[in-house]
Amino acid sequence: MDRTLSYFASDVHLGLQVFDPAEREARFVDFLNSIPKERTRALYLLGDIWDFWYEWKYTVPKGYIRVFAALDALMAAGVKVYFFQGNHDVWCYSYFEELGMIRLTQPAFVEIGGKTFCLGHGDALAGAPAGYRLMRGIFHNKLCQFLFSSLLHPTIAMSIGRAWSRNNRLSRRQPYQWKGSAEPLVSYCEKVLAERKVDYFIFGHFHVEAREALSGGAQLIMLDSWLYKSSYFVFEG
Numbered sequence: 421m422d423r424t425l426s427y428f429a430s431d432v433h434l435g436l437q438v439f440d441p442a443e444r445e446a447r448f449v450d451f452l453n454s455i456p457k458e459r460t461r462a463l464y465l466l467g468d469i470w471d472f473w474y475e476w477k478y479t480v481p482k483g484y485i486r487v488f489a490a491l492d493a494l495m496a497a498g499v500k501v502y503f504f505q506g507n508h509d510v511w512c513y514s515y516f517e518e519l520g521m522i523r524l525t526q527p528a529f530v531e532i533g534g535k536t537f538c539l540g541h542g543d544a545l546a547g548a549p550a551g552y553r554l555m556r557g558i559f560h561n562k563l564c565q566f567l568f569s570s571l572l573h574p575t576i577a578m579s580i581g582r583a584w585s586r587n588n589r590l591s592r593r594q595p596y597q598w599k600g601s602a603e604p605l606v607s608y609c610e611k612v613l614a615e616r617k618v619d620y621f622i623f624g625h626f627h628v629e630a631r632e633a634l635s636g637g638a639q640l641i642m643l644d645s646w647l648y649k650s651s652y653f654v655f656e657g
Contacts, residue, residue: 423461423498426532429652430466430541430624431645433508434484435582439647445487447650452490457497461532464524466624466643467506467541472581474511479574488519495520504528506541506625510559527612533657535619538612542623542642546604598628598642606632609640622653 432448435441455463473481495501501521505512517523524530526540544556558564568577600606609621613635621640629644629651644651 421458423459424533424656425456425460426655426657427455427460427463427652428466428539428622428641428643428655429463429469429646430643431468431506431627431647431651433468433471433645433647434487435481436471436647437582444646445484448646449486449490451650451652452487452494455494455499457494457499460494460499462500462502463491463494464539464622465501465503465521466539466622467504467526467543468508468624468645469503469506470509472578472584473509474568474574474577474581475513475515476569476574480515481578491521492519504539504541507543507556507559511565529616529618532655535655535657536617537655538609538618538621540623542605542625545623546608596626596628598626598630600630601632603632605642606634606640609634609638613638620655 429448429451432444434445434448436444452463470481470484475481491501502524503512503516503521504524504526512523524539526542527545528539530537530539544553572580605623605626609618609632612618612621617636618638621634621638622643623640624643624645626642627645627647628642630640630642632640632642634640641653643653
């Protein structure tokens with residue numbers, strides 16, 4: 421049987437202690453187990469699958485065994501699993517690759533079923549406020565990562581990271597208001613289309629579900645978070 425299906429998911433925020441984290445994780449595991457292995461070519465995880473993930477050379481966060489088991493079952497059946505770093509799981513260094521997953525860096529251009537996809541988490545592609553750019557630079561800075569890993573015991577480091585992540589999420593009183601064709605990410609896509617052919621742009625990060633028509637018949641697809649419901653996209657081709 422031909423493998424014609426590709427799945428895309430983003431912003432599950434596993435481990436975030438708001439609403440019902442156990443239910444959200446179970447819902448994501450059910451989704452992974454429901455993917456038809458013999459018909460699926462690939463699963464693309466577009467970032468922030470974990471709400472806070474930090475790994476040391478010999479230590480990774482505990483838990484999520486059912487998630488990793490479901491991902492391993494997919495890969496064992498021949499499904500390729502690709503992942504992007506989001507802004508909440510920046511600090512995945514090698515563990516996911518050791519499990520067999522394949523790292524991609526945004527914007528990644530991939531060919532699927534004769535169509536060209538531009539994929540990524542979506543943050544900072546179309547610019548961002550100065551505060552966010554500064555924070556992102558610190559998170560990606562090798563010296564800052566080394567100091568965080570070396571000076572703090574994992575228990576303390578994980579407590580700080582999870583508290584920051586939870587407070588950051590709860591500080592958002594209002595959901596992001598998608599601006600449609602006036603959205604900066606739409607302008608970013610149009611700039612890309614001026615230079616190369618792309619059929620689909622798929623991003624997450626903003627926790628909105630949206631679909632925008634672009635030049636030349638291209639489409640921008642925004643994936644919602646999993647905080648309230650399951651959100652994913654399936655392409656058959």
